[in-house]
Amino acid sequence: MDGPFAEPTNTREAILGAAFRALRKHGYASVTIQRIGDQFDKSTSLLYYHYENKDELVLETLEFLLDGFEAQFTTSEITEPREHLETFVERMCNSSAEQAHLETLLELRARAIHDERYQRHFNRSDRVFEAHLADVIEAGIDSGEFRDVDPDAVATALVMFFNGIVLRRSTDDSDAWVTRATSEIARYLEDRLYVDGD
């Protein structure tokens, strides 16, 4: 479940990994620097040395998580727009491997309601995904595979689908609704985007 935290390459990454595991175990409300220290294989005093308080450390963990997600979902070059989009949607609908990370992200997003430092990270992240998807859609329009839609509008819809799945999956991990949601996303893309429906 450690994902981007699996193989820390330096002390900072080891600290962020410890913070992530402590967030998973205790939840934001109950996490403390001491509890993060319990997940860290060096001295807890190092944490107090590097971070003023819990939020400073949790915010850096959030940034690292979001950066990892963005890199994973958005970096590959767009050579086959439709394939690229379908891979994206498939991963988004079947992201249970990243479930632990998504749940922690959701918990910190709820924190953003009361703390605008958290808010900024999520707004940036939504926009990074949206901009990447708009690029994919634009590439597909240029190549003639996709209809001449507003790329930003379809990208916003896909971000909405993704967020909707993440939110519901946080409390309901049954398969039936995911299957229905996935088939409707496919229908939307066929009706709205693809020049040749399947």
Place this chain on the structure above:
Amino acid sequence: MDGPFAEPTNTREAILGAAFRALRKHGYASVTIQRIGDQFDKSTSLLYYHYENKDELVLETLEFLLDGFEAQFTTSEITEPREHLETFVERMCNSSAEQAHLETLLELRARAIHDERYQRHFNRSDRVFEAHLADVIEAGIDSGEFRDVDPDAVATALVMFFNGIVLRRSTDDSDAWVTRATSEIARYLEDRLYVDGD
């Protein structure tokens, strides 16, 4: 912003209103029975008398909030399915009046990751909305206004849209993305559901 808590008709509702205001002010992580008491116009000792601990009171507040939402969104009789559906979608996309309630619901949903008592309430709520929307869609199929789709699948998609909007709006209250999301939902319904597109 008090919505269902605006005019308490008994002590229980006054207590739940105080709990909601304390959750808004401090967030789940920092709320305490004492802080809920600060929002209550009678003695705090009453709270300790009725509730064992903070979660017992917060869970009852959650239930009251979800019941209110469900009643508000799902009770009216379905005589005009398309109008009914469009009103639902419009309210869902423009629910900023209920923004305070939606944010608190989101915060408690994040809590559900660590506490299955919270989880059960949200699963029920998603299913209540889904079942209501499936009824509306079925009525529209029967009346010939809607295509012969799988009502459950389209209902699941609408719940996904709603959850996606709630999640993003919690950190980004700008209008541009809401306008784009709303127009794509309208397109989806036209392409997928309505026998006569607009």
